[in-house]
Amino acid sequence: MQLLQALREATGPLHRRLDDAVSEQPIESPSGYSRFLSMHAEILPAVEGWLLRSSEFASLPDSRARLRTDALRRDLKTLNLPIPATRDVSFLNDESSVAGICYVLEGSRLGAAYLCALLGKSDASLPTAFLRHGAGRSHWKTFLGWLTEQECSGSAVERAVFSARQVFDSYLKALLEQDNNRMRVFGTS
Numbered sequence: 001m002q003l004l005q006a007l008r009e010a011t012g013p014l015h016r017r018l019d020d021a022v023s024e025q026p027i028e029s030p031s032g033y034s035r036f037l038s039m040h041a042e043i044l045p046a047v048e049g050w051l052l053r054s055s056e057f058a059s060l061p062d063s064r065a066r067l068r069t070d071a072l073r074r075d076l077k078t079l080n081l082p083i084p085a086t087r088d089v090s091f092l093n094d095e096s097s098v099a100g101i102c103y104v105l106e107g108s109r110l111g112a113a114y115l116c117a118l119l120g121k122s123d124a125s126l127p128t129a130f131l132r133h134g135a136g137r138s139h140w141k142t143f144l145g146w147l148t149e150q151e152c153s154g155s156a157v158e159r160a161v162f163s164a165r166q167v168f169d170s171y172l173k174a175l176l177e178q179d180n181n182r183m184r185v186f187g188t189s
């Protein structure tokens, strides 16, 4: 699985940075959880909106059933959180790789399942429509099956890696800026 291997190698360090950054605040706390959901809400709607216009995305099994923007917005509403303005995702264009982008989004479900289990073991009473979205539907497995059918020429792998890194970078920036803004307003992160 050349494409998967390349994506894993190229984004592993970014995933670790993001995981560390998210984990700086306990996910079981209302503030840590809000921070996590708001980070997703700055990116996911714009990226999913772009994917919906792509015929390549439509070839992914159950493509529409994978969209999590509505579930995310439901959780934000339950927590009385504003829907943040979406970040600039202008790196998404004709040259962007659906495979690279979906790798990041679909992979984030694996982390979501882990976080959901953490919440389940805590006393936290937090809405989990986003984290639970697609549970039991083998989305990761069918995504990997689809990925093996995608073009894996040198330039296709390069585009996939570039797009995946850009998505991870956007998440990291969203989290960092949220923390900086909170620091400015409340004098604490």
Ligand code: HEM
Binding pocket: 008, 015, 018, 019, 020, 022, 023, 103, 104, 105, 106, 107, 108, 109, 110, 111, 112, 114, 115, 168, 171
């Ligand atoms: C505290 C936050 C997070 C934790 C604890 C976490 C944890 C995990 C775990 C446990 C896995 C599964 C590893 C395995 O089964 O081999 C995983 C996979 C993955 N996560 Fe995360 N994750 C977090 C956030 C995110 C976010 C926000 C994204 C993307 C936006 C993301 C993207 C991915 C990707 C792409 C994979 C697939 C790796 C692969 O198997 O190729 N994760 N994560």
